[in-house]
Structure formats: structure tokens, C-alpha cells
Amino acid sequence: MNIGEAAERSGVSAKMIRYYEEIGLIGAARRGENGYRSYQEQDVHRLRFVRRARKLGFSIVRIRELLRLWSDRRRASQDVKKIALVHAGALNADIEKLTALRDSILHLAKLCHGDQRPECPIIEDLSGEGNYMDSSR
């Protein structure tokens, strides 16, 4: 099948399939006489695997490892689990950082009257005048 059909059946855009090939995430597809890339059922499976992993937020680097483990029938499940837990840890770090930011902003917003008057603790904090929450020092 051509790249368009592989894209449709895997849920990965043709653009990204070429990109994944370029960076070596998937092997270079066989080419027909016309130069068109040709895909098998197996390739579609592989692409679906990548798509699902991307949806879970795994980076290309991690997916590379996961693909290797996927095709290794003798892999130990602990190897896979380790990658997953590292990823979960990274996500957690991001979550905590974003949560802290959100809470800082909500705290400042709570102090702000939000009316027609110009006085605004949010602006004052950003100006460095604030004693409210000056997280920058």
C-alpha cells in the first residue's frame, strides 16, 4: 500500500511517516518502480504503536527504546516498566511545576480586585514592587 493508505490506517500523517523514516524511528520503506514508498500490514502496526506511544506523551527518544523492546521477544518486562516510570516521573515534575505556577497566579489574582480601578497586585508583583508573592527573588 502507498503512504496515504498507511497514514489513514495507522492514524499517522504521511508527513510524519516520512519524518519518522528520516530520523530512523522506522526503517526506510521499500520503494516501488515509480519511487513510491510501499508499506505492509506490519508497518501499519508499527506506526500505530508509535502513534499510541506519542499519545501517551512519550518522546521520540523513548519510543525508540520502546520499539526496540517491542520487537525483542525476550525483553524483560522490567525494562519496559522502567521506561514508563521514568516518563511518569518526568510528567509528574512538569505537573508540579505547572501547578506551582498556576497557584502563584491564582493567588495574585485573588488579591486583585478586578474592578475599574487601576490598583493591581498582579502588575505590582511583576514590577518587583510587590511584597505579595515575589517569586522572582
Place this chain on the structure above:
Amino acid sequence: MNIGEAAERSGVSAKMIRYYEEIGLIGAARRGENGYRSYQEQDVHRLRFVRRARKLGFSIVRIRELLRLWSDRRRASQDVKKIALVHAGALNADIEKLTALRDSILHLAKLCHGDQRPECPIIEDLSGEGNYMDSSR
């Protein structure tokens, strides 16, 4: 003062000061006879404002609005508050998305024995074989 000093005193790298100037976030600095950018105390304040806002995760686009409101003495605090709340909402959306991802992964990881055996629900899920958590369908 030259860009190096402005960078040091504001906490914004010289590289980024030039970038902010290029994208029009801050006005083009006056130039000395030698072509060097020249900064005033006021510029340092503005840069600090930007740095603090960036630290709170505001995008350049939002900071542009905040800077406009900052220099408008008659702004209504509700205008500032609105921007802050929009940003907090965006952060919250990101947090929820990441949390869902993390929990999906932790769930799969919990199902995985993590031992020497090859059986691994994580891989199975990514392969589309899983009935555990196939979030991709």
C-alpha cells in the same frame, strides 16, 4: 549601560534582550557612536518585568499585553486579572492533560510485573492488543 550590564542587572540574557527587541517586545535600544546598544535604568525595570512574567509561564504574547497595561496608568485591574485568569486556565488545562497521561502510564505500569519475564501489559497496550487501557481508540 551596555547590553551586558543590562543583562546582568535584569537577569535576562543579552541574547534574549536582542531577541525581545527583534520581535518588538521592547523598543529598539538607542545606539552609541560605536553601534553598541545603550540602556537606561527604566529599560532594566522593563526587562525585569518580562523576566518575572516569563517565570510565571506567561507567553510572549501575553507579556506584550501585560506590558501595555503596565505602562497604562489608567488600566482597570480587571483587565490585568482577566489575562492572569486566562493564563491560569491554560495552565490548568495542561495540568489536567498531563495528569491524565501520567495516570494512564502509572496504571499500565502497575499492571506490569516488572520482572525478568517478557509479558508486559504496557507493550501490549501500545501494540493495540491490550484490553487494559487502550486509550488510542
Place this chain on the structure above:
DNA sequence: ATGGACCTTCCCATCATGGGAAGGTCAAGG
């Protein structure tokens, strides 16, 4: 005058993705 610390602009890379141009190929219908 020389060296080192500074400044300038310009290009490149990140990460994953999409947009689009220019041009080749194929299949169906007139």
C-alpha cells in the same frame, strides 16, 4: 601596541508538526 573582555550581526539547532511549492505518476472517464 597587544590582549582580553566586550559588542555587533548572522547562521544553526532544538522538538514534532504542518504548510506549501514544484514536479512526477497513476487511474478513470470522456
Place this chain on the structure above:
DNA sequence: CCTTGACCTTCCCATGATGGGAAGGTCCAT
């Protein structure tokens, strides 16, 4: 048989915010 439209190819560019680094000019202290 030819046209048309849907494919395919490669190549370049853009994203957002940031850093790295090269090549070359400037300034100041020794």
C-alpha cells in the same frame, strides 16, 4: 488517446523561546 484530479516525491519554511558559536569590530588597561 488525452485530460483531470488524486496521489506521490523532494525541498524549503515556520512554529516558540532559547542557546551556541563564528567572524569581525570596539574599548580599555597594561
